[in-house]
Amino acid sequence: MAAGRRILLAARPVGEPKDSDFRIEAMPLPVPGSGEMLLRTLWLSLDPYMRGRMSDAPSYATPVAIGQVMDGRTVSEVVVSNLDGFAAGDIVFSPNGWQTHAVSDGKNVRKIDPALAPVSPALGVLGRPGMTAYTGLLDIGRPQAGETVVVSAASGAVGSLVGQIARIKGARAIGIAGGPDKCRYVTEELGFDACLDHRAPDLPGRLKAACPKGIDVYFENVGGAVFEAVFPLLNNFARVPVCGQIATYNATEMPEGSLRSSALTRAILTKRLTLRGFIVSDFAARHGDFLRDVSAWVRDGRVRYREDVVDGLERAPRALIGLLRGENFGKLLVRVATGAH
Amino acid sequence: MAAGRRILLAARPVGEPKDSDFRIEAMPLPVPGSGEMLLRTLWLSLDPYMRGRMSDAPSYATPVAIGQVMDGRTVSEVVVSNLDGFAAGDIVFSPNGWQTHAVSDGKNVRKIDPALAPVSPALGVLGRPGMTAYTGLLDIGRPQAGETVVVSAASGAVGSLVGQIARIKGARAIGIAGGPDKCRYVTEELGFDACLDHRAPDLPGRLKAACPKGIDVYFENVGGAVFEAVFPLLNNFARVPVCGQIATYNATEMPEGSLRSSALTRAILTKRLTLRGFIVSDFAARHGDFLRDVSAWVRDGRVRYREDVVDGLERAPRALIGLLRGENFGKLLVRVATGAH
Numbered sequence: 219m220a221a222g223r224r225i226l227l228a229a230r231p232v233g234e235p236k237d238s239d240f241r242i243e244a245m246p247l248p249v250p251g252s253g254e255m256l257l258r259t260l261w262l263s264l265d266p267y268m269r270g271r272m273s274d275a276p277s278y279a280t281p282v283a284i285g286q287v288m289d290g291r292t293v294s295e296v297v298v299s300n301l302d303g304f305a306a307g308d309i310v311f312s313p314n315g316w317q318t319h320a321v322s323d324g325k326n327v328r329k330i331d332p333a334l335a336p337v338s339p340a341l342g343v344l345g346r347p348g349m350t351a352y353t354g355l356l357d358i359g360r361p362q363a364g365e366t367v368v369v370s371a372a373s374g375a376v377g378s379l380v381g382q383i384a385r386i387k388g389a390r391a392i393g394i395a396g397g398p399d400k401c402r403y404v405t406e407e408l409g410f411d412a413c414l415d416h417r418a419p420d421l422p423g424r425l426k427a428a429c430p431k432g433i434d435v436y437f438e439n440v441g442g443a444v445f446e447a448v449f450p451l452l453n454n455f456a457r458v459p460v461c462g463q464i465a466t467y468n469a470t471e472m473p474e475g476s477l478r479s480s481a482l483t484r485a486i487l488t489k490r491l492t493l494r495g496f497i498v499s500d501f502a503a504r505h506g507d508f509l510r511d512v513s514a515w516v517r518d519g520r521v522r523y524r525e526d527v528v529d530g531l532e533r534a535p536r537a538l539i540g541l542l543r544g545e546n547f548g549k550l551l552v553r554v555a556t557g558a559h
Numbered sequence: 560m561a562a563g564r565r566i567l568l569a570a571r572p573v574g575e576p577k578d579s580d581f582r583i584e585a586m587p588l589p590v591p592g593s594g595e596m597l598l599r600t601l602w603l604s605l606d607p608y609m610r611g612r613m614s615d616a617p618s619y620a621t622p623v624a625i626g627q628v629m630d631g632r633t634v635s636e637v638v639v640s641n642l643d644g645f646a647a648g649d650i651v652f653s654p655n656g657w658q659t660h661a662v663s664d665g666k667n668v669r670k671i672d673p674a675l676a677p678v679s680p681a682l683g684v685l686g687r688p689g690m691t692a693y694t695g696l697l698d699i700g701r702p703q704a705g706e707t708v709v710v711s712a713a714s715g716a717v718g719s720l721v722g723q724i725a726r727i728k729g730a731r732a733i734g735i736a737g738g739p740d741k742c743r744y745v746t747e748e749l750g751f752d753a754c755l756d757h758r759a760p761d762l763p764g765r766l767k768a769a770c771p772k773g774i775d776v777y778f779e780n781v782g783g784a785v786f787e788a789v790f791p792l793l794n795n796f797a798r799v800p801v802c803g804q805i806a807t808y809n810a811t812e813m814p815e816g817s818l819r820s821s822a823l824t825r826a827i828l829t830k831r832l833t834l835r836g837f838i839v840s841d842f843a844a845r846h847g848d849f850l851r852d853v854s855a856w857v858r859d860g861r862v863r864y865r866e867d868v869v870d871g872l873e874r875a876p877r878a879l880i881g882l883l884r885g886e887n888f889g890k891l892l893v894r895v896a897t898g899a900h
Contacts, residue, residue, distance in 0.1 A: 270829075277829045278795065441824055454619065460827045479818040483782055486801045486836040488611075488618045493834045495827040 222247050223531055224317035227282045231272055234468045234542065239272065240288070240535040248321040255299040257312055257320050259292045260558035262531065263341035264538050264550040265375070269467040278497055288316035288534075291346065292554070293330065293337045304329070311340050316534055318554055335516075338558075342549035343523040344512060346498050347375035350461060352508045353501035355380050355437060356387075358459035358494050363388030365434035368425070370444045372413055373400040373524070375549035376461060379512070380437045381410045382521050389435070392428050394421075394444055396544040403547075408522060422447040432456075440465045446477045452491055460495040468542055524548030563588050564872055565658035568623045572613055575809045575883065580613065581629070581876040589662045596642045598635040598653055598661050601899035603872070604682035605631070605879050605891040606716070610808040619838055629657035629875075632687065633895070634671065634678045645670075652681045657875055659895055676857075679899075683890035684864040685853060687839050688716035691802060693849045694842035696721050696778060697728075699800035699835050704729030706775035709766070711785045713754055714741040714865070716890035717802060720853070721778045722751045723862050730776070733769050735762070735785055737885040744888075749863060763788040773797075781806045787818045793832055801836040809883055865889030 221244045228241040250256045267279075271289050274281045282289055292315075296308040301324050304310070312327045314320040330340050342348060354376075361367050367384035371377040372393025381391035381404070393404040393413035404413035412428045414421060425447050432453035438445060442465035452458070485491060515521035526548040528537045534552045541550050562585045569582040591597045608620075612630050615622045623630055633656075637649040642665050645651070653668045655661040671681050683689060695717075702708050708725035712718040713734025722732035722745070734745040734754035745754035753769045755762060766788050773794035779786060783806030793799070826832060856862035867889040869878045875893045882891050 278831065438824070441821060445820075445824060460824060463821075463825050463828055466821060466825060475819065475821055477820040478816065479786075479820045479823045480782060480804075480807055480816055482820045482823060483779070483786060483801060483834070484804050484807060486834050487804055488836070490619065490836040490838065490841060491834075492836075493824070493827050493832075495829070495831040495833075497831065500831060 221245060222317060222319040224287050224315070225531065225534060226285055227272055227288055229284065230274060231269075231468075233470050235269070235272060235535070235539055237535055242532055245317070245319075247319055250298055250300050250321045252300050254321050254323050255301045255304050256297040257292075257294040257310065257314060257322055258297050259294050259314050259318050259320070259531075259554040260309075261293040261338050261341055262314075262316060262534060262552040262554050263291045263345070263347075264528075264534060264541055264546075264552060265291075265347065266462055266464045266467060266541065268538055269542055289313070290315050291341060293340055293558075294320070295555070309337050311345070316531065318531060335513075338525060338551055339516070339523065341551060342375050342525065343379060343516060343521065344509065347549060348379055348512055349501070349505065349508045350498040351376045351379035351437075352383060352512060353498060353504050354459035354461050354496055355383050355435070357501055357504065358492075358496060359435040359437060359457050361387050361389040361435050364390075366390045366392060366429050366431055367435040367437065368392045368394065368429065368433050368448055369437040369439070370394045370416075370448075371439035371462070371464065371544075372404045372410065373408075373547060374439070375523075377437070377439055378404070378408055378523060378548075379521065382408055382515075384435070385409060385411075386515065386520060392425075392433075394425075394440075400547060403524070407524075416444050416447075422450070426451060435459075437461060438463070442466055442475065446475055449477060449482070449485070452485070452489060454489045456489065456491050458491065458493045460493060464542065464544075526550045527553055529553050562586060563658060563660040565628050565656070566872065566875060567626055568613055568629055570625065571615060572610075572809075574811050576610070576613060576876070576880055578876060583873055586658070586660075588660055591639055591641050591662045593641050595662050595664050596640040596645050597638040598633075598651065598655060598663050599638050600633045600635050600655050600659050600661070600872075600895040601650075602634040602679050602682055603631050603655075603657060603875060603893040603895050604633065604686070604688075605869075605875065605882055605887075605893060606688065607803055607805045607808060607882065609879060610883055630654070631656050632682060634681055634899075635661070636896070650678050652686070657872065659872060676854075679866060679892055680857070680864065682892060683716050683866065684720060684857060684862065685850065688890065689720055689853055690842070690846065690849045691839040692717045692720035692778075693724060693853060694839060694845050695800035695802050695837055696724055696776070698842055698845065699833075699837060700776040700778060700798050702728050702730040702776050705731075707731045707733060707770050707772055708776040708778065709733045709735065709770065709774050709789055710778040710780070711735045711757075711789075712780040712803070712805065712885075713745045713751065714749075714888060715780070716864075718778070718780055719745070719749055719864060719889070720862065723749055723856075725776070726750055726752075727856065727861060733766075733774075735766075735781075741888060744865070748865070757785055757788075763791070767792060776800075778802060779804070783807055783816070787816055790818060790823070790826070793826070793830060795830045797830065797832050799832065799834040801834060805883065805885075867891045868894055870894050
């Protein structure tokens, strides 16, 4: 019987992760006991939050221990089941981590019907990235028709959906992304009103021109210089769902920037801003609404998505390093099992 | 007939206001026309927001123009009325500004019944400072029983009520104030669980000791070093109503501090904090609830308040300068008419 493989956290990265922070190893296929099942990973989702799990800085989740399998969410196939309700051949969403196989007792596992739709979106537009966009925008950002919504990392799994939902709600959607190809995709394929390349000169000036009525909602994915360009344009009563700070995840110390925290708190007062951090599990009660709405929007073509697929588990470390550099283009997925579709 | 007096904004202050930024002048008594009334100012409220009105920096309200009467809320007596619904002798709340007399068409004027209670609290615990405390704490801070609420400027008009309402709601109330007398008053008279002197050494260490379970609500009145001491102690899901930044109102440039805005936004994310700026008029719909609750609490002795009274309109400029230095002790009022009570 073929052995499995898994990728462990070998060392805590200092700054940008490097190959030697990961270790890939063979493993014997695990054997499910009573009340358990053996899963085979088809798709592994790579997401910015993983950089936080590699670090032991205080955060909302426990870090991965050195020598432990890297955390990760997957779409998997049931190989052997000793668990009521699951049978060989079932397709499931499961937090297997970075490995080809896992034994599961069914906790946090959910069946997916492959007859309804492709299964990989369960890790993207119909999964946690999608629900992050939906709840952060609608429950914190609360865009009104005619308002201006700006979202950073606009071609990514979360940002692309934020802007499309903003448009569905009648708001103007302005994206910020890295490079002309991504910007073109965001406007031409996703239908945003505009998209600005943060790598080109004078982001503050171009952003101001693109937002003549200021900014009512800023969906914050990146932090750093992009946040500083957005900040002076926030209108009275603007809402800022703080979802990510990917520009700083590899930072070994907090970037200086030109914005002082005292200027930030003063603006919070004088403009009556709301800044609120969240993670998707804070809104678990909204999962039904999310699935109903976004599934319908995907079906009727109002929401589009793009996947960036990397083949083979062994390529996951490099792909995550690239994600943190902004090199991916769309939802980043690793096809772990040959032939997964 | 005795002439009136008024105080004008003579110059925009640079840094701390000085005497020459104000000008006091005599004026003929204004004559009310049809549909108007003549008011005599009894009490003038002095409040931190007035520093903002003296400046033309962008803010939520239009600044006072040079040569214009300083803005201010008063309790006044109707001298002559040509306005239906008001009669000579009525006591009213009215935004007369810094002057002994004013003509009013009744806009933003509200009658006060002097038979029910002393009239000066209409400028304090039962007025806008009180409602600022009530709405900011209850609608943004949302303290739960057993949580820890910290409030700065704790002996002031707003802060003193914040802590007392927090206690009524079953939370622990920790004050921060300037000097041992104010701190003693906050604990012994107002019943806070503790109060820390921000002028004594090592505020961060003492605050940590006073909040062994961290901070769930920080009602922000001051900014600066106090904010930086509070910030690391905020718990997951902490709420920060941003009401004032008095420590920075006289600043000619934003203080550097040691806290970077990038560290602030990162903590907003990882701790899922909510920071929200507000002014009391954002919650106008809550005025009835506020009056009902706080009047009852004052009547039954659960809420206490303290007034710091200065006699004579001509002393208002120095009193405002002192307020911005933290020299007042309780709600600062100017008794404009001899014998007002």
